[in-house]
Amino acid sequence: MKRRLAEYADVVTTAAESLRANPLRSLLTALGVTIGVAFVSLMGWALGSLDAAWESTLSTLGQDMLYVDKWNWAGGGNWRSVMNRKNITIDQAEEIARRVRAASMVYISADAWGKTVVRADKKASGLVIEGTMARFGLLPSTTLAEGRFFSEMEEQYATAVAVIGDGVRSALFGNRSPLGETIRIEGRPFVVIGVMNKRGTLFTDFLDRTVYIPLPAFFGLYGRYSRSMTVAVKARSPEDLAELRDDLRGIVRSVRMLSPDAPDDFAINEAQVFRDQVANIRMVIGMVGIGLTALSFLVGVIGITNVMFVAVVERTKEIGIRRAVGARRRSILAQFLAEAAMLCVAGAVVGIVLASGLIAAAALLLHKQMEFLLPFVPLDVVALAVGSSICVGVIAGFVPALRAARLDPVEALRYEA
């Protein structure tokens, strides 16, 4: 045991020395591995970022929330028949809200898209005006950076107050506090009483471009019947969601007076509808990443095998000397395998550094637009990258190492470069 230990310690130091003796050659040889590892790292980072975005989407939209809407958020279905759906009117929405029993909270909201809001000489367009209820402000996911949400009272009296999204605040107010300032929506003045925390994600980036106003005030701007309503229903617990969904579907069908054989002319949305989208993106990233990685590793294996063959020839004499003084075949095999593996690990380290640099740059440059991007390579990905590069090394080094180990010591000693 001790005998082996001394030998393997030497195997490692010898391998490191021979890499150091040819740093440029080592670097070029391991280029395939470097690039492969960089791809693995970038893929892991992209997937990690996506997961983080997904998590925050789930928590913003609420895992225990159902949203009755005219449209399915994730799209799908026959476009024409979906377009022809009748609006969910405020009367229907109120009826639905009244009939839902198994919910811990219900609120109604309506949205107007692509609107412009003006403050003094500044303008922000492409915004969403959402008329909603004071109850929305009570949801755990509704958190304010400053100010407060509007009250039941303000809602009932259609008070002209607004709570603005983080993106609206930065577009109209820069770094100043907007509390107490007046903004104009459709020409009418609203007083800003609160600013939402940043809550948009990859999937719901419009949330930060939304202005929340009391629902009656919304009707004052856009009329009671021009828009389709959304009925948001909060389950008592996430486990009740399936049951609630069934209840809700029956209620909406009855309120919409659908005949038993008619298809639903509405959608019950939840955060999970983005799951398919996430799965698709994951798959694309995964397939592209794995494809590129496999290709790079293949190039790496070929390059390393090649250079290891050269190294075996170059060091034939050394192999002979080592055999003469007592190295077994296995010692020689281990030595060249270690060298190939170490070459790959060195390549992997360069790849990780490279990927980290790219990621740091991306996180720095795109931070504003894509907040969900992680600023680092996830650690498990680093472990995976190093592990797989060791495998690449062993695979690439095996045949050359075997050739080295099988050299006849007499022939090897006689070899002159």
Next chain:
Amino acid sequence: MSAHSPLILLEQVTKDYRMGSEIVHALRGVDLSIEPNEYVAIMGPSGSGKSTLMNILGCLDWPTSGRYILDGTDVSSLDDAALARIRNQKIGFVFQTFNLLPRATALKNVELPLIYAGLSADERRRRAHAALESVGLGDRLFHKPPELSGGQRQRVAIARALVTNPSIILADEPTGNLDSKTGAEIMALFERIWREGNTVILVTHEDDIARYARRILRIRDGCIESDVPNNSPASVEEPAAQR
């Protein structure tokens, strides 16, 4: 090792090589016995089979037939790992071209056999240092072979051969790449090593070198042609080794 058995015993050893379609009989039945602390020169022209004999004596190669008993062990049938162990523990090689690792220091070169013997780093260093001291290179521990003269390189190689305390020192044309003055110094070193109780086997084609040995074996066409004691060995003076 019992007092009755020789250190080396070859019985009807043959070695055949295939060269293309022809079979070359490099050794054609060699019988040889060498006692501990002998100083033997194996001589012969090139192609005589002396290198083959040396490779077999050094356990670098297997005989085609016959027996080779080294220090009481029949090594003719051992596998690779066992032969590697024998080479490591019982044989110290000295080559014509020194065969040092060019990138390693003198100390590291001498440590090499001890690595395969499984000694700890401290112990390796201590013994390698001592071996280099004994060949007069105590002040060159951290020089690499390209920074050393030919004679110094051969001393490093001799230190490497001695460091495991082997049963046999096997030297193949040890002065072949050295000028005659340096060659004489190296031969003086072998003389001392022999006097200290080691068994030394020289393989050479030079009479001047063989004269240092106490027994001279001549090989021709794969057979031992003559095996005679050398009653008038060359005298040695060893000035440089003490430096």
